[in-house]
Every structure is written in C-alpha cells, then in structure tokens.
Amino acid sequence: MQITFLGTSSGVPTRSRNVSSVALRLPQRAEIWLFDCGEGTQHQLLRSDLKVSQISRIFITHMHGDHIYGLMGLLASCGLAGNTDRIDLYGPADLDDYLRAGKKYSQTHFSYPVQVHTVSPGVVYEDSEFIVSCRSLKHRVPAFGYRVEEKDRPGRFDVEKATELGIPSGPLYGKLKRGETVTLPDGRQIQGSELCGETEIGRKFVYCTDTVYCDNAVELARDADVLIHEATFAHQDAQLAFDRLHSTSTMAAQVALSAGVKQLIMTHFSPRYAPGNAIMLDDLLEEARAIFPPTKLAYDFLTYDVPRRLPKELAKTAV
Incomplete structure (x- = not known):
C-alpha cells in the first residue's frame, strides 16, 4: 500500500496545493484507488508517477465541489485514452445523478463500463484481499469516511x-x-x-474528510495503521470549525489518539494558514503533536508507504 496526496487544500486550490484527492496504490494487483477527485486531479496525476490506466475504483466522500469537480474530466480522459477497462465509483446518493447530468449536458460518452455504487454505513466493497467500509461523518451535507482493510495472509510457506x-x-x-x-x-x-510462518497482519487505511469531531470517525479509525484526517482550522479557530462542521488540528489528533492509530496525516488545510500569515501550518502540526506525537502534515505529491505489521514475536523483540 502506498498513499500519494494529489490535493491537500480545502475549498479552493492555492499556488502550491490542489483541492482534495488521495491515491492509494496497490502494487500487488497493479491498481489505484482514488479517494475524492477535486478539480485538477487529472493534471496532478500527470505530474505524479501514478498511471491513470491503473485507476479501478474511486470513492467519493461527499458532493461538495472541491471533492468532485475533477471527476467528469478524469473519467472522460480515461475514455479518450482508450486504456481503461472499467471504473467503479462509490459515494452518496446524488453521485449517480451528478454523473448522468454531466454526461448529458457535455455530450460525453464513456467508452468503458462505469458503475456507480450508492454507499450506506457498512461494507461497500469486498474481495479476496480487501474489505472497504464506510461510516457517516458530521458535515453540512451527507458525508462518509472510508476504511480499507487488507485481509490477513498466511505466513511464508516453508x-x-x-x-x-x-x-x-x-x-x-x-x-x-x-x-x-x-x-x-x-x-x-x-x-x-x-509449515507456515507467522500470519501477516493486514494493514488498515482510513480517510476522514469533511467532518467536525464525531464518534463515527473514531470508530472508523480504530487501530488503523494510517489515518488521513482533515484539519481545516487551527485550534484557536475552533468556533469556525464548529460553525462550518470542519475539524481543527486538535480534533484530528483527538480522533487519532482515541482510535489508537499508528500514524496520523493531516490534510485539507484552509488557505488562511499560508506562509507569512500570523498562524501557519507548522503551528497546526505543533498543536496536533502535543496531543498525538506521530502526526505528519500532508503536502501535494507526498507519498507514504503503509508499513507491514511485524509478526507478534518480532514485534515483542522490537519493543
């Protein structure tokens, strides 16, 4: 599992940050799963080392523009390139209507199958290697967080x-x-x-945005190897966070701490914390680390390899 951040700004793009999209690369099956697809995502993909032809699933958290405006363009380009076999989309109830309207008024025809799956809390996808589930978050419109669990695998056969x-x-x-x-x-x-070594424990990846602090985010992130969580505002702007139903840096850290995650990566930052302003993103990082030390700040094109968990005996030795 390798994560690539394609957009880390909230609301609008900036000179250095595009709007929301995260790619989860699964090299063992030559697939890429996208989480959100803000405007300009296909340009970000072209600037990355990712192969657009490997995109097989796209998970949409909610229907706000900074999370979906890049979807029609990306899907259309995949069709014109002619090297996409199929893409499955997962998201709120309005996602199918949005795509139908986009196709109708732009006269776009996809040359490959596109299947829209309307999600509800629970398991939204499962195969022999992965389970993807979602929970409702707390935002101004219906919004979902996603959890990808890699199934445990038998150890090496001797x-x-x-x-x-x-x-x-x-x-x-x-x-x-x-x-x-x-x-x-x-x-x-x-x-x-x-004749088999220690069971390889499956990794767990969780993506939570947009939401104010809520219990569902904690439950979704329980024992995750990596939690990507929005941190739109600094702690001193908490009232703005409550008014707009977004999270502060400290809320993201509290979710990570309560859920017992291994690594928190914050994203979806307000442009108000740009370099040179009174409060900058390093201040948000300091706030979060005061609560949950293993915290990172995302930036566009940051890649993060989700580490495999050590077998029980090796884990004890490492401690």
Whole structure:
C-alpha cells in the first residue's frame, strides 16, 4: 500500500496545493484507488508517477465541489485514452445523478463500463484481499469516511521443510498454505500451521474528510495503521470549525489518539494558514503533536508507504 496526496487544500486550490484527492496504490494487483477527485486531479496525476490506466475504483466522500469537480474530466480522459477497462465509483446518493447530468449536458460518452455504487454505513466493497467500509461523518451535507482493510495472509510457506517431510508438491501444498490439515499417503497428518510462518497482519487505511469531531470517525479509525484526517482550522479557530462542521488540528489528533492509530496525516488545510500569515501550518502540526506525537502534515505529491505489521514475536523483540 502506498498513499500519494494529489490535493491537500480545502475549498479552493492555492499556488502550491490542489483541492482534495488521495491515491492509494496497490502494487500487488497493479491498481489505484482514488479517494475524492477535486478539480485538477487529472493534471496532478500527470505530474505524479501514478498511471491513470491503473485507476479501478474511486470513492467519493461527499458532493461538495472541491471533492468532485475533477471527476467528469478524469473519467472522460480515461475514455479518450482508450486504456481503461472499467471504473467503479462509490459515494452518496446524488453521485449517480451528478454523473448522468454531466454526461448529458457535455455530450460525453464513456467508452468503458462505469458503475456507480450508492454507499450506506457498512461494507461497500469486498474481495479476496480487501474489505472497504464506510461510516457517516458530521458535515453540512451527507458525508462518509472510508476504511480499507487488507485481509490477513498466511505466513511464508516453508518449501524446504515440506520436502524434508516427504510431502509431494502439488495440490497438497496449496492446502497446507491455507493452514489446512492434510493426510499423506503413509497416514501421517500434517498441519499447515507447522509449515507456515507467522500470519501477516493486514494493514488498515482510513480517510476522514469533511467532518467536525464525531464518534463515527473514531470508530472508523480504530487501530488503523494510517489515518488521513482533515484539519481545516487551527485550534484557536475552533468556533469556525464548529460553525462550518470542519475539524481543527486538535480534533484530528483527538480522533487519532482515541482510535489508537499508528500514524496520523493531516490534510485539507484552509488557505488562511499560508506562509507569512500570523498562524501557519507548522503551528497546526505543533498543536496536533502535543496531543498525538506521530502526526505528519500532508503536502501535494507526498507519498507514504503503509508499513507491514511485524509478526507478534518480532514485534515483542522490537519493543
């Protein structure tokens, strides 16, 4: 899992920050999942190392323009490029109407299948490797946060040990890799767990924006390896945050602390904290770290590799 920030400003773009979009790259399956698609996202993709042809799923948090204005342009460009097989979209109920209107009035035709999935709290997508779920957040319009969970995988299969035990290669290896117990022709029973290393714990990625502090954000982020959370305002502007139903730096840190996440990355910053102003983004970082030290500030084109969790025995040694 590798995260790339394609836009980290709130409301409007600035000279150095585009509006909201985050790419989650899944190299093991040559796929990219986008979270939000603000205006100019396709330009940001072109400036990055990401391949537009690998985009397979786009998750929209809510229908405000700074999170969706880039969607029609990106989808149209994917069609003109002719190298996209299919894209699945996930988002609020109005997303399908928005796309239908955009296609109608711009006379756009997608040359590949585009499927819109209206989300509601719970699991929105699942396959053999991942589960994606969402929860409602607290904003001025219906908004959702997303959680991507990588399923646990069996540890490395010890082929040398299997050979020493006289286990013939073939279908039996597959059963043992899955942790099953097999019976050999000579009557011996072999447990798969005896030939596999520690289970690889799946990683957890959570994306929360736009929202004021709420319990659903905490539950969504529970035990996440990385939480991306909006921090539109500084702590001293908390009243603005409550009025506009956005988060402060301290709210984001409180969510991370309460949820027990491993890493917090703040994004969706108000342009009012640009360099040279009375309060700058480094001040927001300091506020958040006072509550939750493992906090980073996102910036456009920041990449972050979500680390794998150590097996239990190695984790104890590391401590």
